Amino acid sequence: MLKEFAGLSTPLVADACVRLGVGLRAAPVGVRGVAEGSRAAGRVLPVRHYGSVDVFLEAYGTAREGDVLVIDNGGRTDEACIGDLAVLEARAAGVAGIVVWGLHRDTPELLDIGLPVFSYGALPLGPMRLDEREPEALLSARVGPHAVTVGDVVFADPDGVLFVPAGRVEEVLEAAGAIARTERAQAERIASGDTLRRQTAFDDYLERRAADPSYSFRQHLRRVGGAIEE
Incomplete structure (x- = not known):
C-alpha cells in the first residue's frame, strides 16, 4: 500500500475522496509523525488501550504484513501509551507503522528504530491505570470522532492522517493520481509565466x-x- 501511495499525499487523497463522494475521516489536528517526513499506508490494525501493553502484543498476533497499528487511547495527554519495546515488537510482527490517538515516549529510541509513528507528541509518563477491557478491544478503534476497523486503510504523512474504506481505495488513489498530474502541470505552467x-x-x-x-x-x-x- 505504501508503494501505491508513493508520489501522492494526504491532501491529494482528501481531494480525491471529495471528488468521489467518499466520506472524509481525518485524525485530529496535532497527530503528527515522530520523525520528520514520516509516511505510512496500510490496512488498519485497530486496538484499544486500557493501561497495559498486553493488548498490543495480542493485536500483533493477528497482524498482516504491511498493516498499520491504530491505537485508541482516547486522545489522552496524561500518559504515553507506547514506547520503544512495543514499537520494536510491532516491526518484528510486520507492522508498517503506528498511529496513536494519544502520546508516545522513548522518542530517541523510536527515531533509531525507524518505524513510522504518529501521535500527539511525547510524554515521559507511562500509564498508571488498568481499566476494564471491552469486547471490541481488537475490533475497532476511535481516532477523534471517527471509528476505524480492519475494513479501512490509513494514509499518513506530514500533513496528517486519513482513513479510507478499503473497498474504495483503488478508485481514490486513481483519482488522487489524476489530480496530482493536473496540479503538477498547472505548477509548471505557472513557473513558466502562465x-x-x-x-x-x-x-x-x-x-x-x-x-x-x-x-x-x-x-x-x-x-x-x-x-x-x-
Whole structure:
C-alpha cells in the first residue's frame, strides 16, 4: 500500500475522496509523525488501550504484513501509551507503522528504530491505570470522532492522517493520481509565466458567477479541467 501511495499525499487523497463522494475521516489536528517526513499506508490494525501493553502484543498476533497499528487511547495527554519495546515488537510482527490517538515516549529510541509513528507528541509518563477491557478491544478503534476497523486503510504523512474504506481505495488513489498530474502541470505552467488565473479562465468564472451566484469555483474547475480544490 505504501508503494501505491508513493508520489501522492494526504491532501491529494482528501481531494480525491471529495471528488468521489467518499466520506472524509481525518485524525485530529496535532497527530503528527515522530520523525520528520514520516509516511505510512496500510490496512488498519485497530486496538484499544486500557493501561497495559498486553493488548498490543495480542493485536500483533493477528497482524498482516504491511498493516498499520491504530491505537485508541482516547486522545489522552496524561500518559504515553507506547514506547520503544512495543514499537520494536510491532516491526518484528510486520507492522508498517503506528498511529496513536494519544502520546508516545522513548522518542530517541523510536527515531533509531525507524518505524513510522504518529501521535500527539511525547510524554515521559507511562500509564498508571488498568481499566476494564471491552469486547471490541481488537475490533475497532476511535481516532477523534471517527471509528476505524480492519475494513479501512490509513494514509499518513506530514500533513496528517486519513482513513479510507478499503473497498474504495483503488478508485481514490486513481483519482488522487489524476489530480496530482493536473496540479503538477498547472505548477509548471505557472513557473513558466502562465498564471493560474489565466489557466483557470478566472475572468470567465467571475462573469458566470455574476450572472449566476450559485455557480461555484469547484464547478468551474471541473468545467475547465483544473485542480486546486475539490
